[in-house]
Amino acid sequence: MKSFNYKTATSTKEAIKLFSGRSAFLAGGMTLLPAIKLRLAAYSDLINIKKIKGLSGIRASSKSLKIGSAITHAAVASSKEVIKSIPSLALLADGIGDPQVRNRGTIGGSIANNDPAADYPAACLALNATIHTNKRKIPADKFFKGMFETDLKKGELIEAIEFEVPEKSSYTKFPNPASRYAIVGVYIAKLKKEIRVAVTGVESCVFRCKKIEKALTDNFSESSIDNINISSNGFNSDIHASAEYRAHIIKVMAKKAVSTC
Ligand SMILES: Cc1cc2nc3c(=O)[nH]c(=O)nc-3n(C[C@H](O)[C@H](O)[C@H](O)COP(=O)(O)OP(=O)(O)OC[C@H]3O[C@@H](n4cnc5c(N)ncnc54)[C@H](O)[C@@H]3O)c2cc1C
Incomplete structure (x- = not known):
């Protein structure tokens, strides 16, 4: 070193x-x-x-949940405010890595790193989050740029992540059995004005699945996902899962997420 x-x-x-x-x-x-x-x-x-004290608060209102960037995954998982306002987010945090990782790793570090298989980026996209930095507010849709790449500039510090409180939401992941990173993770959120579906672990960067969003907007049910054709074009293919398998698992995870919303 x-x-x-x-x-x-x-x-x-x-x-x-x-x-x-x-x-x-x-x-x-x-x-x-x-x-x-x-x-x-x-x-x-x-x-x-x-x-830095300013990076460690959790504030909930009826519309949004703001989490300081230095808050650990364990603290998110056990926070009364998070459990009450967005229970799926607490469950997501509880499913990250192992106890050691959850007690050291932070939400800000996770999204700044933007690992293609990380869980929080999916939460940020599905829950229409705003990333607060020392300079500006960045919508999640513009924050995640590519593999390990974000919109952050050199020396820009994430101060907090503000999530929209959904009417209902759920995150399901098919985890790598060793690291618990997502082989496929699907976060579904029914927000006041729209339904958002974010997928992680599948491409070089987290993305929104517009096909599932449209199907669920027409009919919010598991069966509406059945007839969707998810192309595996451009999907990751590795020792854990082929691209075609990932395409199949997206639908399985999405249906499970709808049923647990
Ligand atoms: C064994 C293992 C298993 C894991 N399993 C999972 C999993 O299942 N799911 C999952 O999502 N993740 C998983 N992780 C990742 C982990 O949860 C951490 O979130 C992640 O490693 C980074 O968070 P950190 O706080 O440790 O950041 P650090 O390692 O300290 O920093 C990571 C990067 O972010 C930058 N950074 C950190 N904080 C800020 C900030 N506030 N503003 C701007 N830049 C910042 C740093 O400069 C660095 O570039 C795993 C990690 C390990 C080691």
Whole structure:
């Protein structure tokens, strides 16, 4: 592992001031530290952001749920506010990795990393989330750009993620039995004005499945998914699942999500 300077910020302002061209913000370190250890990434400075109080609140209203970026998956899973306002989000957090990962990994780190098989990006798209950074508010539809790529600029810090509270919602995933990352994950949300369906684990980046959204808008039932043809074109194919298998599992997960909404 290459050497680096380790700094701790106690405010967003300080974190931004400490950031230089070759820095990285350090949240749970669940992805960043292995990447450095494996020499996939190298930084001169790691800036610990977990001591920033402003990044650790959870606020719920009747319309939205705002979660600070440094909140761990375990805290989301056990939060009374999250369980009451968007129970499917608490369940999603509870299904991430293992207890060690859930107690270190953060929601902000997860979406900044934008792993193609991560769970939270699907929640952000389906629940029409807004990503609050130190500079701006980014709609989830514009945030996730590609494999491990987001709309964040260098040195831009995610402060919170604000989810729309749905009328009903559910997330189901077919997990990798070792890591629990999604081989296929489908998040369905019935919002006030629209139905959104987000799929993770299947392409290089999370995406909305417009075909299922349309079918469920016409008729919100499991059977309306039966006749949809999901093309496996461009889908991931690896030792865990072929592209065709993933296409099949999307429908299975979507039906399960509808039935548990
Ligand atoms: C064994 C294992 C199993 C896992 N299983 C799953 C799973 O089932 N599902 C799943 O979704 N995930 C899974 N993960 C990923 C994990 O849940 C973490 O969310 C993820 O690794 C990153 O979060 P972190 O807080 O550790 O971020 P870090 O590793 O600290 O940072 C990751 C990246 O995000 C940047 N960053 C962090 N916070 C911010 C911020 N506030 N603003 C801007 N940039 C920021 C960092 O600079 C870095 O580039 C797994 C990880 C491991 C190691």
